[in-house]
């Protein structure tokens with residue numbers, strides 16, 4: 344395979360031709376879409392648009408075929424044992440809500456425990472919390488080490504409390520730290536827990552192998568994997584998907600209905616109420632096929648190089664506090680300018696057309712743990728260049744100068 | 749510290765901003781100078797002591813936290829506000845807003861149009877981000893202090 348050529352990669356994103364002046368470092372929020380994805384979505388609407396699973400006509404059969412092919416390609420991407428284990432949702436948040444709600448009504452009993460970690464995104468906290476209050480389920484939280492990674496010793500101790508469910512993120516959306524998910528799943532399984540991985544930031548960094556990980560659930564969003572917004576994936580082992588009570592009802596998910604009783608369709612349809620995001624699924628599948636033309640290791644190397652340059656540049660700027668570690672980092676750096684509010688820093692970067700996010704990044708418990716009011720987050724993708732890194736560093740230097748003048 | 753004391757410190761600062769700094773912002777040659785002035789504005793307003801930042805004074809809808817206190821001189825029907833924000837740029841923008849509204853009567857306040865005023869001052873670009881920075885939320889909160897007719 345030829346070496347990774349960032350310019351060739353970047354050229355496939357019309358966005359950068361339209362907005363050549365911007366340095367986009369808000370990739371953890373959402374990523375740009377390559378032409379292959381935009382074309383796939385457009386072509387679906389132009390040539391094949393029809394509803395799925397219900398047409399008497401050939402057009403619908405074609406749309407159904409494309410939609411189901413998308414499911415197969417997602418299944419292959421995460422190495423699911425069967426494509427029926429892939430449920431299309433509107434995103435990671437919807438998938439997490441479906442799992443929390445679904446398990447709460449069947450598997451979890453009052454007094455059961457759920458184990459989360461201190462660095463979770465709200466989407467992996469609040470859905471559990473909502474139902475816990477009502478069902479008398481208890482949430483335990485794994486603390487962090489001084490390096491802001493999950494404390495694996497404390498994790499082992501909390502597993503001894505025999506949680507029914509253990510749910511954690513593959514990669515922290517604030518710090519970028521890659522969790523040792525394989526080890527965490529193995530330990531949780533040994534303790535008899537159902538395991539759930541929030542792969543919102545993970546699925547793009549590394550092709551997840553759900554069979555090798557042996558996790559029970561893995562969820563992610565299409566828009567953080569070069570795909571469209573409004574499409575997400577809930578992978579679950581058949582055994583556990585069957586236990587989930589559907590959050591939504593109606594449409595193809597139903598087998599028979601009378602006012603006395605309703606029986607449900609089989610998986611995956613049972614968990615996909617209403618007309619699905621057909622174009623979104625097709626776009627996501629196009630994103631996956633496109634991405635697989637590149638070598639993951641080469642992409643990771645490119646991102647490591649960007650990170651290395653960024654970190655070394657940051658050392659030279661005074662008053663920068665870095666919250667993220669450079670090692671085991673997927674390409675996200677949370678930082679602050681000492682004594683300044685992150686919103687001010689982000690606004691001064693915005694003036695220089697450097698797009699970053701500031702605030703608490705939907706992870707308030709992490710920030711109260713870190714005792715910080717928030718952070719500026721610079722998140723890198725494979726299409727970012729060394730020039731982006733340098734422009735961000737210059738912009739930060741300028742921001743610090745203005746703030747500390 | 750009382751609200752009256754804070755107001756007594758705020759009013760002269762606002763007068764200075766109105767007479768000098770607004771012109772400096774308009775005259776600023778580049779964005780850097782503009783932001784430098786903007787951040788100085790925030791510094792001119794007295795900080796609201798931590799003890800006075802009660803939860804009910806917190807203005808929702810801001811990325812950085814901001815607090816608003818209101819004083820209504822009923823005899824003259826004049827409204828006065830004191831505010832604070834964690835973020836300096838936002839505090840500067842809010843200081844400009846205060847210059848415009850402090851001392852207004854109920855009728856004037858009800859009619860106050862932040863968007864229009866900022867447009868006149870060539871500050872409209874700052875409002876486009878205001879859903880993030882909370883300027884609009886602050887303006888709404890200020891207007892909500894008008895006594896209902």
Ligand SMILES: Cc1ncc(COP(=O)(O)O)c(C=O)c1O
Nearest residue numbers: 434435436464466512516543564
């Ligand atoms: C770790 C993590 N989990 C969950 C989510 C929620 O993803 P979405 O908003 O696409 O549903 C995000 C995205 O912000 C995330 O970073």
